[in-house]
Amino acid sequence: MTTALYRRYRPDTFAHVIGQDHVTEPLRAALRSNRVTHAYLFSGPRGCGKTTSARILARCLNCEQGPTETPCGTCDSCKELSTGGPGSLDVVEIDAASHGGVDDARELRERATFAPVRDRYKVFIIDEAHMVTTQGFNALLKLVEEPPDHVKFVFATTEPERVIGTIRSRTHHYPFRLVPPDVLEPYLGTLCAEEHIEVGDGVLPLVIRAGGGSVRDTLSVLDQLMAGTTQGTLDYHQTVALLGYTDSALLDQSVDALAGGDGAAIYRVVERMVESGHDPRRFVEDLLQRLRDLLIIAVAGDGAEAVLSGVPADQMERMQVQAKNWGPRHLSRAANLTDEALRAMVGATSPRLQLELLIGRILIPTTGDGPATSTVETESAIPGTVGMVGGGAPFEPQPNSGNEESFGAAQARAELERKRRERAEKVPETKTPPAEKNHENTPVEEAAPSMPEENSWPQTATPPLGDEETPAQESPVAATPAKTGRDSDMLRGRWNEVVEHLASISRVAWT
Ligand SMILES: [Zn+2]
Incomplete structure:
Protein backbone atom coordinates (compact mmCIF):
# COMPACT_ATOMS: atom_id res chain seq x y z
CA MET A 1 0.00 0.00 0.00
CA THR A 2 1.44 3.36 -0.99
CA THR A 3 1.47 6.37 1.31
CA ALA A 4 -1.01 9.13 0.54
CA LEU A 5 0.24 11.74 -1.90
CA TYR A 6 -0.04 14.62 0.55
CA ARG A 7 2.11 12.71 3.06
CA ARG A 8 4.77 11.87 0.53
CA TYR A 9 4.92 15.45 -0.73
CA ARG A 10 4.64 17.15 2.65
CA PRO A 11 7.38 19.82 2.64
CA ASP A 12 10.08 19.74 5.33
CA THR A 13 11.64 23.14 4.63
CA PHE A 14 9.98 26.56 4.41
CA ALA A 15 11.24 26.94 0.84
CA HIS A 16 8.89 24.14 -0.24
CA VAL A 17 5.75 25.46 1.44
CA ILE A 18 3.57 26.90 -1.33
CA GLY A 19 1.20 29.84 -1.26
CA GLN A 20 2.05 31.02 2.28
CA ASP A 21 4.96 33.38 1.65
CA HIS A 22 3.37 36.03 3.86
CA VAL A 23 3.91 33.62 6.77
CA THR A 24 7.06 31.74 5.83
CA GLU A 25 9.05 34.87 4.93
CA PRO A 26 8.78 36.53 8.37
CA LEU A 27 9.39 33.19 10.08
CA ARG A 28 12.56 32.66 8.06
CA ALA A 29 13.65 36.21 8.81
CA ALA A 30 13.13 35.56 12.53
CA LEU A 31 15.22 32.37 12.28
CA ARG A 32 17.99 34.19 10.41
CA SER A 33 18.25 36.91 13.01
CA ASN A 34 17.61 34.53 15.92
CA ARG A 35 14.50 36.41 17.04
CA VAL A 36 12.13 33.45 17.25
CA THR A 37 9.54 34.12 19.91
CA HIS A 38 8.40 31.54 22.47
CA ALA A 39 4.79 31.09 21.30
CA TYR A 40 3.11 31.16 17.89
CA LEU A 41 -0.48 30.93 16.76
CA PHE A 42 -0.94 29.54 13.24
CA SER A 43 -4.51 29.98 12.03
CA GLY A 44 -6.25 29.31 8.73
CA PRO A 45 -8.41 26.88 6.76
CA ARG A 46 -7.72 23.17 6.96
CA GLY A 47 -5.03 21.61 4.82
CA CYS A 48 -3.12 24.84 4.17
CA GLY A 49 0.13 23.93 5.91
CA LYS A 50 -0.29 25.08 9.53
CA THR A 51 0.86 21.86 11.21
CA THR A 52 3.42 21.26 8.48
CA SER A 53 4.88 24.74 9.04
CA ALA A 54 4.92 24.13 12.80
CA ARG A 55 6.98 20.97 12.22
CA ILE A 56 9.30 22.81 9.86
CA LEU A 57 9.79 25.53 12.46
CA ALA A 58 10.68 22.85 15.03
CA ARG A 59 13.09 21.28 12.53
CA CYS A 60 14.75 24.64 11.89
CA LEU A 61 15.05 25.36 15.62
CA ASN A 62 16.47 21.97 16.57
CA CYS A 63 18.89 21.39 13.69
CA GLU A 64 22.40 20.77 15.00
CA GLN A 65 23.62 23.61 12.79
CA GLY A 66 20.73 25.80 13.83
CA PRO A 67 18.63 27.60 14.63
CA THR A 68 18.60 28.08 10.88
CA GLU A 69 16.09 28.73 8.11
CA THR A 70 17.71 25.96 6.05
CA PRO A 71 17.98 22.80 8.18
CA CYS A 72 21.04 20.72 7.29
CA GLY A 73 19.04 17.55 6.66
CA THR A 74 21.87 15.30 7.89
CA CYS A 75 21.82 15.62 11.69
CA ASP A 76 19.69 13.26 13.78
CA SER A 77 17.02 15.86 14.51
CA CYS A 78 16.73 16.84 10.84
CA LYS A 79 16.44 13.21 9.76
CA GLU A 80 13.83 12.40 12.38
CA LEU A 81 11.73 15.42 11.46
CA SER A 82 12.05 15.05 7.69
CA THR A 83 9.15 13.98 5.47
CA GLY A 84 8.31 10.39 6.34
CA GLY A 85 10.62 10.47 9.37
CA PRO A 86 9.66 8.93 12.72
CA GLY A 87 9.44 12.24 14.60
CA SER A 88 11.58 13.52 17.45
CA LEU A 89 11.24 13.06 21.20
CA ASP A 90 11.75 16.78 21.70
CA VAL A 91 8.94 17.79 19.36
CA VAL A 92 5.65 16.96 21.03
CA GLU A 93 2.48 17.05 18.96
CA ILE A 94 -0.75 17.22 20.91
CA ASP A 95 -4.16 16.87 19.31
CA ALA A 96 -6.31 19.14 21.42
CA ALA A 97 -9.46 17.58 19.98
CA SER A 98 -8.78 14.53 22.14
CA HIS A 99 -6.31 16.00 24.66
CA GLY A 100 -7.66 19.45 25.40
CA GLY A 101 -8.83 18.96 28.96
CA VAL A 102 -7.43 20.53 32.08
CA ASP A 103 -5.65 17.29 33.09
CA ASP A 104 -3.87 17.15 29.73
CA ALA A 105 -2.83 20.77 30.15
CA ARG A 106 -1.43 20.05 33.61
CA GLU A 107 0.49 17.07 32.26
CA LEU A 108 1.90 19.24 29.49
CA ARG A 109 2.92 21.83 32.08
CA GLU A 110 4.82 19.16 33.96
CA ARG A 111 6.55 17.86 30.85
CA ALA A 112 7.63 21.37 29.92
CA THR A 113 9.71 21.66 33.09
CA PHE A 114 12.04 18.88 31.94
CA ALA A 115 14.95 19.83 29.72
CA PRO A 116 14.96 18.58 26.11
CA VAL A 117 16.18 14.99 25.73
CA ARG A 118 18.79 15.73 23.10
CA ASP A 119 18.08 18.89 21.14
CA ARG A 120 18.08 22.62 21.74
CA TYR A 121 14.37 23.13 22.37
CA LYS A 122 11.32 21.24 23.49
CA VAL A 123 8.69 22.25 20.94
CA PHE A 124 5.02 21.73 21.75
CA ILE A 125 2.73 21.74 18.71
CA ILE A 126 -0.87 21.99 19.86
CA ASP A 127 -3.11 21.07 16.94
CA GLU A 128 -6.80 22.03 16.84
CA ALA A 129 -5.96 24.51 19.60
CA HIS A 130 -9.52 25.86 19.66
CA MET A 131 -10.56 22.53 21.24
CA VAL A 132 -8.55 23.22 24.40
CA THR A 133 -11.05 23.89 27.19
CA THR A 134 -11.07 27.21 29.02
CA GLN A 135 -9.74 25.50 32.14
CA GLY A 136 -7.08 23.86 30.00
CA PHE A 137 -6.01 27.23 28.61
CA ASN A 138 -5.98 28.75 32.08
CA ALA A 139 -3.71 25.95 33.29
CA LEU A 140 -1.33 26.78 30.42
CA LEU A 141 -1.50 30.54 30.79
CA LYS A 142 1.46 31.02 33.11
CA LEU A 143 3.61 28.63 31.09
CA VAL A 144 2.83 30.33 27.78
CA GLU A 145 3.46 33.72 29.32
CA GLU A 146 6.84 32.91 30.84
CA PRO A 147 8.05 29.58 29.50
CA PRO A 148 11.47 28.16 30.40
CA ASP A 149 14.12 29.11 27.82
CA HIS A 150 14.09 25.63 26.30
CA VAL A 151 10.34 25.62 25.51
CA LYS A 152 8.57 26.80 22.35
CA PHE A 153 4.84 26.65 21.63
CA VAL A 154 3.01 26.51 18.34
CA PHE A 155 -0.79 26.59 18.49
CA ALA A 156 -2.46 25.59 15.22
CA THR A 157 -6.15 26.22 14.73
CA THR A 158 -8.86 26.73 12.15
CA GLU A 159 -10.77 28.97 14.56
CA PRO A 160 -8.40 31.49 16.19
CA GLU A 161 -11.31 33.42 17.70
CA ARG A 162 -12.07 30.41 19.90
CA VAL A 163 -8.58 30.46 21.41
CA ILE A 164 -9.00 32.52 24.58
CA GLY A 165 -7.75 36.09 24.30
CA THR A 166 -5.22 35.81 27.11
CA ILE A 167 -3.42 33.03 25.22
CA ARG A 168 -3.80 34.74 21.85
CA SER A 169 -2.28 37.97 23.13
CA ARG A 170 0.81 36.07 24.31
CA THR A 171 1.50 34.58 20.88
CA HIS A 172 2.61 35.86 17.50
CA HIS A 173 -0.35 35.28 15.22
CA TYR A 174 0.25 34.11 11.63
CA PRO A 175 -2.86 33.63 9.47
CA PHE A 176 -2.52 31.00 6.73
CA ARG A 177 -4.63 31.32 3.60
CA LEU A 178 -6.24 29.12 0.97
CA VAL A 179 -3.81 28.59 -1.89
CA PRO A 180 -4.86 30.32 -5.14
CA PRO A 181 -5.17 28.27 -8.38
CA ASP A 182 -2.30 30.08 -10.10
CA VAL A 183 0.04 28.79 -7.38
CA LEU A 184 -1.49 25.32 -7.15
CA GLU A 185 -1.59 24.56 -10.85
CA PRO A 186 2.15 24.68 -11.61
CA TYR A 187 2.78 22.82 -8.37
CA LEU A 188 0.39 20.02 -9.34
CA GLY A 189 1.97 20.00 -12.80
CA THR A 190 5.46 19.27 -11.44
CA LEU A 191 4.02 16.76 -9.00
CA CYS A 192 2.31 14.83 -11.79
CA ALA A 193 5.53 14.90 -13.80
CA GLU A 194 7.41 13.43 -10.84
CA GLU A 195 4.77 10.71 -10.55
CA HIS A 196 5.06 10.05 -14.31
CA ILE A 197 1.40 10.82 -14.86
CA GLU A 198 0.32 12.55 -18.03
CA VAL A 199 -2.40 15.14 -17.50
CA GLY A 200 -5.04 16.00 -20.09
CA ASP A 201 -6.10 19.57 -20.89
CA GLY A 202 -8.44 21.09 -18.35
CA VAL A 203 -7.95 18.34 -15.75
CA LEU A 204 -5.93 20.32 -13.21
CA PRO A 205 -8.43 23.21 -12.98
CA LEU A 206 -11.10 20.63 -12.12
CA VAL A 207 -8.87 19.07 -9.46
CA ILE A 208 -8.08 22.50 -8.01
CA ARG A 209 -11.75 23.40 -7.97
CA ALA A 210 -12.60 20.18 -6.16
CA GLY A 211 -9.85 20.87 -3.61
CA GLY A 212 -11.26 24.31 -2.83
CA GLY A 213 -7.84 25.91 -2.21
CA SER A 214 -6.76 23.43 0.45
CA VAL A 215 -3.51 21.76 -0.57
CA ARG A 216 -4.29 18.60 1.36
CA ASP A 217 -7.77 18.25 -0.15
CA THR A 218 -6.45 18.99 -3.63
CA LEU A 219 -3.75 16.35 -3.30
CA SER A 220 -6.30 13.84 -1.99
CA VAL A 221 -8.47 14.43 -5.05
CA LEU A 222 -5.45 14.07 -7.33
CA ASP A 223 -4.41 10.93 -5.46
CA GLN A 224 -7.80 9.36 -6.04
CA LEU A 225 -7.72 10.25 -9.73
CA MET A 226 -4.18 8.92 -10.13
CA ALA A 227 -5.18 5.64 -8.51
CA GLY A 228 -7.83 5.17 -11.20
CA THR A 229 -5.68 6.00 -14.21
CA THR A 230 -5.14 3.61 -17.04
CA GLN A 231 -1.72 3.76 -18.72
CA GLY A 232 -0.65 6.70 -16.58
CA THR A 233 -2.90 9.30 -18.17
CA LEU A 234 -5.41 11.59 -16.47
CA ASP A 235 -8.11 12.09 -19.04
CA TYR A 236 -10.56 15.01 -18.96
CA HIS A 237 -13.75 12.99 -19.47
CA GLN A 238 -12.75 10.47 -16.86
CA THR A 239 -12.05 13.28 -14.40
CA VAL A 240 -15.35 14.99 -15.09
CA ALA A 241 -17.21 11.74 -14.56
CA LEU A 242 -15.31 10.86 -11.40
CA LEU A 243 -15.65 14.28 -9.79
CA GLY A 244 -19.27 14.58 -10.90
CA TYR A 245 -18.78 17.89 -12.70
CA THR A 246 -20.83 18.84 -15.70
CA ASP A 247 -19.00 18.14 -18.93
CA ILE A 382 -35.67 42.24 -4.55
CA PRO A 383 -32.17 43.41 -3.72
CA GLY A 384 -30.51 40.48 -5.46
CA THR A 385 -26.83 39.83 -4.99
CA VAL A 386 -24.63 38.30 -7.59
CA GLY A 387 -23.25 35.87 -5.03
CA MET A 388 -20.31 33.87 -6.36
CA VAL A 389 -19.93 36.24 -9.24
CA GLY A 390 -17.83 38.60 -7.18
CA GLY A 391 -16.52 41.57 -9.08
CA GLY A 392 -18.95 41.08 -11.95
CA ALA A 393 -21.17 43.79 -13.32
CA PRO A 394 -23.96 44.85 -10.96
CA PHE A 395 -27.46 43.67 -11.63
CA GLU A 396 -29.21 46.26 -13.75
CA PRO A 397 -32.98 46.30 -13.88
CA GLN A 398 -34.34 46.89 -17.34
CA PRO A 399 -36.17 50.16 -17.95
CA ASN A 400 -39.87 50.34 -18.66
CA SER A 401 -40.75 50.99 -22.24
CA GLY A 402 -42.90 54.04 -21.35
CA ASN A 403 -42.13 57.29 -23.14
CA GLU A 404 -42.83 59.64 -20.27
CA GLU A 405 -39.84 58.57 -18.22
CA SER A 406 -37.40 58.96 -21.05
CA PHE A 407 -38.84 62.38 -21.84
CA GLY A 408 -38.52 63.37 -18.18
CA ALA A 409 -34.97 62.12 -18.08
CA ALA A 410 -34.02 64.02 -21.21
CA GLN A 411 -35.51 67.16 -19.73
CA ALA A 412 -33.65 66.66 -16.47
CA ARG A 413 -30.42 66.09 -18.36
CA ALA A 414 -30.84 69.28 -20.39
CA GLU A 415 -31.64 71.22 -17.23
CA LEU A 416 -28.64 69.71 -15.51
CA GLU A 417 -26.33 70.63 -18.37
CA ARG A 418 -27.61 74.21 -18.31
CA LYS A 419 -27.02 74.48 -14.55
CA ARG A 420 -23.56 73.05 -14.91
CA ARG A 421 -22.63 75.64 -17.54
CA GLU A 422 -24.04 78.46 -15.43
CA ARG A 423 -22.18 77.28 -12.39
CA ALA A 424 -18.91 77.02 -14.29
CA GLU A 425 -19.28 80.68 -15.30
CA LYS A 426 -20.13 81.83 -11.80
CA VAL A 427 -17.52 79.96 -9.82
CA PRO A 428 -14.71 82.58 -10.00
CA GLU A 429 -16.81 85.50 -8.75
CA THR A 430 -18.55 83.57 -5.98
CA LYS A 431 -15.22 82.54 -4.52
CA THR A 432 -14.06 86.11 -3.91
CA PRO A 433 -16.47 87.57 -1.31
CA PRO A 434 -15.54 85.32 1.66
CA ALA A 435 -11.88 86.23 1.26
CA GLU A 436 -12.60 89.94 1.72
CA LYS A 437 -14.45 89.54 4.98
CA ASN A 438 -12.42 89.09 8.10
CA HIS A 439 -14.31 88.84 11.34
CA GLU A 440 -15.09 85.86 13.54
CA ASN A 441 -18.41 85.04 11.84
CA THR A 442 -16.77 84.23 8.54
CA PRO A 443 -15.99 80.52 8.87
CA VAL A 444 -19.46 79.61 10.13
CA GLU A 445 -21.39 81.63 7.58
CA GLU A 446 -19.16 80.60 4.74
CA ALA A 447 -19.93 76.94 5.28
CA ALA A 448 -23.64 77.26 4.59
CA PRO A 449 -23.63 78.29 0.93
CA SER A 450 -20.74 76.03 -0.02
CA MET A 451 -22.36 72.86 1.30
CA PRO A 452 -24.98 72.40 -1.44
CA GLU A 453 -22.24 72.89 -3.97
CA GLU A 454 -20.24 70.02 -2.52
CA ASN A 455 -23.31 67.82 -2.43
CA SER A 456 -24.32 68.49 -5.99
CA TRP A 457 -20.94 68.14 -7.65
CA PRO A 458 -20.14 64.47 -7.07
CA GLN A 459 -23.60 63.41 -8.20
CA THR A 460 -23.41 65.33 -11.44
CA ALA A 461 -19.77 64.57 -12.06
CA THR A 462 -20.01 60.77 -11.83
CA PRO A 463 -22.07 59.40 -14.69
CA PRO A 464 -24.65 56.83 -13.56
CA LEU A 465 -23.94 53.20 -14.38
CA GLY A 466 -25.42 51.93 -17.60
CA ASP A 467 -25.56 53.53 -20.99
CA GLU A 468 -27.90 55.24 -23.44
CA GLU A 469 -30.22 52.26 -23.44
CA THR A 470 -31.39 52.96 -19.91
CA PRO A 471 -32.68 56.51 -19.81
CA ALA A 472 -35.35 55.81 -17.18
CA GLN A 473 -32.69 54.70 -14.74
CA GLU A 474 -31.00 58.04 -14.85
CA SER A 475 -34.01 60.11 -13.96
CA PRO A 476 -33.91 59.65 -10.15
CA VAL A 477 -30.19 60.39 -10.10
CA ALA A 478 -30.54 63.41 -12.34
CA ALA A 479 -33.49 64.85 -10.44
CA THR A 480 -31.63 65.25 -7.16
CA PRO A 481 -28.69 67.33 -8.36
CA ALA A 482 -31.04 69.51 -10.40
CA LYS A 483 -32.86 70.47 -7.21
CA THR A 484 -29.81 71.06 -5.05
CA GLY A 485 -28.16 72.79 -7.98
CA ARG A 486 -31.04 75.29 -8.11
CA ASP A 487 -30.72 76.00 -4.38
CA SER A 488 -27.02 76.62 -4.56
CA ASP A 489 -27.46 78.81 -7.65
CA MET A 490 -30.04 80.86 -5.83
CA LEU A 491 -27.69 81.22 -2.88
CA ARG A 492 -24.81 82.18 -5.13
CA GLY A 493 -26.88 84.76 -6.95
CA ARG A 494 -27.81 86.39 -3.69
CA TRP A 495 -24.43 85.95 -2.04
CA ASN A 496 -23.64 89.67 -2.01
CA GLU A 497 -26.96 90.35 -0.30
CA VAL A 498 -26.12 87.78 2.35
CA VAL A 499 -22.70 89.30 2.93
CA GLU A 500 -24.11 92.80 3.23
CA HIS A 501 -26.82 91.65 5.59
CA LEU A 502 -24.30 89.82 7.75
CA ALA A 503 -22.03 92.85 7.80
CA SER A 504 -24.90 95.02 9.04
CA ILE A 505 -25.75 92.53 11.78
CA SER A 506 -22.12 92.36 12.83
CA ARG A 507 -21.83 96.12 12.91
CA VAL A 508 -24.85 96.23 15.22
CA ALA A 509 -23.20 93.68 17.46
CA TRP A 510 -19.95 95.65 17.61
CA THR A 511 -21.47 98.98 18.52
ZN1 LIG B 1 20.17 19.44 10.91
Missing part, protein backbone atom coordinates in the same frame (compact mmCIF):
# COMPACT_ATOMS: atom_id res chain seq x y z
CA SER A 248 -17.94 21.40 -20.54
CA ALA A 249 -19.52 20.26 -23.82
CA LEU A 250 -22.87 19.97 -22.04
CA LEU A 251 -22.36 23.43 -20.56
CA ASP A 252 -21.48 24.81 -24.00
CA GLN A 253 -24.73 23.44 -25.40
CA SER A 254 -26.70 24.88 -22.48
CA VAL A 255 -25.13 28.31 -22.78
CA ASP A 256 -25.62 28.43 -26.55
CA ALA A 257 -29.26 27.44 -26.19
CA LEU A 258 -29.89 29.95 -23.40
CA ALA A 259 -28.13 32.79 -25.20
CA GLY A 260 -29.99 32.00 -28.40
CA GLY A 261 -33.32 31.76 -26.59
CA ASP A 262 -33.76 28.19 -27.81
CA GLY A 263 -36.07 26.78 -25.16
CA ALA A 264 -36.57 23.41 -26.82
CA ALA A 265 -32.82 22.77 -27.04
CA ILE A 266 -32.04 23.68 -23.43
CA TYR A 267 -34.85 21.52 -22.04
CA ARG A 268 -33.52 18.65 -24.14
CA VAL A 269 -30.09 19.16 -22.55
CA VAL A 270 -31.65 19.08 -19.08
CA GLU A 271 -33.56 15.93 -19.95
CA ARG A 272 -30.39 14.22 -21.12
CA MET A 273 -28.39 15.44 -18.14
CA VAL A 274 -30.88 14.20 -15.55
CA GLU A 275 -31.28 10.89 -17.36
CA SER A 276 -27.53 10.33 -17.28
CA GLY A 277 -27.65 10.63 -13.50
CA HIS A 278 -26.27 14.18 -13.04
CA ASP A 279 -27.31 16.13 -9.99
CA PRO A 280 -29.36 19.18 -11.10
CA ARG A 281 -27.91 21.19 -8.24
CA ARG A 282 -24.40 20.45 -9.43
CA PHE A 283 -25.42 21.49 -12.91
CA VAL A 284 -26.74 24.83 -11.65
CA GLU A 285 -23.54 25.34 -9.68
CA ASP A 286 -21.48 24.63 -12.79
CA LEU A 287 -23.71 26.91 -14.85
CA LEU A 288 -23.15 29.71 -12.34
CA GLN A 289 -19.40 29.13 -12.55
CA ARG A 290 -19.60 29.31 -16.34
CA LEU A 291 -21.68 32.50 -16.22
CA ARG A 292 -19.07 34.00 -13.93
CA ASP A 293 -16.33 33.10 -16.43
CA LEU A 294 -18.36 34.59 -19.29
CA LEU A 295 -19.01 37.77 -17.33
CA ILE A 296 -15.30 38.14 -16.65
CA ILE A 297 -14.63 37.73 -20.37
CA ALA A 298 -17.39 40.21 -21.20
CA VAL A 299 -16.19 42.94 -18.85
CA ALA A 300 -12.43 42.33 -18.71
CA GLY A 301 -11.85 41.90 -22.46
CA ASP A 302 -8.25 40.91 -23.18
CA GLY A 303 -7.46 40.89 -19.46
CA ALA A 304 -9.79 37.93 -18.96
CA GLU A 305 -7.19 35.39 -20.05
CA ALA A 306 -4.98 36.32 -17.13
CA VAL A 307 -7.87 35.85 -14.70
CA LEU A 308 -9.00 32.55 -16.23
CA SER A 309 -5.50 31.16 -16.67
CA GLY A 310 -6.52 27.54 -16.13
CA VAL A 311 -8.92 27.44 -19.07
CA PRO A 312 -7.64 25.59 -22.17
CA ALA A 313 -7.21 27.73 -25.29
CA ASP A 314 -9.98 26.12 -27.37
CA GLN A 315 -12.40 26.40 -24.46
CA MET A 316 -11.43 30.06 -24.08
CA GLU A 317 -12.23 30.70 -27.74
CA ARG A 318 -15.67 29.12 -27.39
CA MET A 319 -16.38 31.12 -24.27
CA GLN A 320 -15.34 34.38 -25.93
CA VAL A 321 -17.93 33.76 -28.64
CA GLN A 322 -20.53 32.89 -26.00
CA ALA A 323 -19.79 36.03 -23.98
CA LYS A 324 -20.10 38.15 -27.12
CA ASN A 325 -23.38 36.51 -28.13
CA TRP A 326 -24.98 36.84 -24.74
CA GLY A 327 -23.72 40.29 -23.75
CA PRO A 328 -22.77 41.51 -20.25
CA ARG A 329 -26.22 42.80 -19.32
CA HIS A 330 -28.01 39.53 -20.02
CA LEU A 331 -25.15 37.52 -18.52
CA SER A 332 -25.39 39.53 -15.34
CA ARG A 333 -29.13 38.95 -15.17
CA ALA A 334 -28.77 35.23 -15.86
CA ALA A 335 -26.07 34.93 -13.19
CA ASN A 336 -28.32 36.70 -10.74
CA LEU A 337 -31.23 34.37 -11.43
CA THR A 338 -28.96 31.32 -11.30
CA ASP A 339 -27.52 32.38 -7.98
CA GLU A 340 -31.01 32.78 -6.53
CA ALA A 341 -32.06 29.42 -7.92
CA LEU A 342 -29.00 27.74 -6.44
CA ARG A 343 -29.90 29.05 -3.02
CA ALA A 344 -33.52 28.01 -3.44
CA MET A 345 -32.33 24.50 -4.33
CA VAL A 346 -30.84 23.91 -0.87
CA GLY A 347 -33.12 21.33 0.65
CA ALA A 348 -35.61 21.57 -2.21
CA THR A 349 -37.56 18.35 -2.71
CA SER A 350 -37.39 18.58 -6.47
CA PRO A 351 -34.19 20.22 -7.66
CA ARG A 352 -35.04 19.40 -11.26
CA LEU A 353 -38.21 21.46 -10.98
CA GLN A 354 -36.16 24.40 -9.70
CA LEU A 355 -33.73 24.00 -12.59
CA GLU A 356 -36.52 24.00 -15.16
CA LEU A 357 -38.06 27.09 -13.56
CA LEU A 358 -34.69 28.80 -13.66
CA ILE A 359 -34.30 28.08 -17.36
CA GLY A 360 -37.76 29.50 -17.97
CA ARG A 361 -36.88 32.67 -16.08
CA ILE A 362 -33.64 33.16 -17.98
CA LEU A 363 -35.42 32.63 -21.30
CA ILE A 364 -38.20 35.16 -20.61
CA PRO A 365 -37.29 38.26 -22.62
CA THR A 366 -36.26 41.25 -20.53
CA THR A 367 -38.11 43.85 -22.62
CA GLY A 368 -41.61 43.72 -24.04
CA ASP A 369 -45.20 43.96 -22.87
CA GLY A 370 -47.36 42.11 -20.44
CA PRO A 371 -46.25 39.54 -17.91
CA ALA A 372 -42.61 39.50 -18.99
CA THR A 373 -42.00 43.09 -17.90
CA SER A 374 -43.83 42.66 -14.63
CA THR A 375 -41.73 39.59 -13.78
CA VAL A 376 -38.57 41.57 -14.26
CA GLU A 377 -39.94 44.39 -12.17
CA THR A 378 -40.70 42.05 -9.30
CA GLU A 379 -37.20 40.64 -9.50
CA SER A 380 -35.53 43.99 -9.56
CA ALA A 381 -37.48 44.98 -6.46
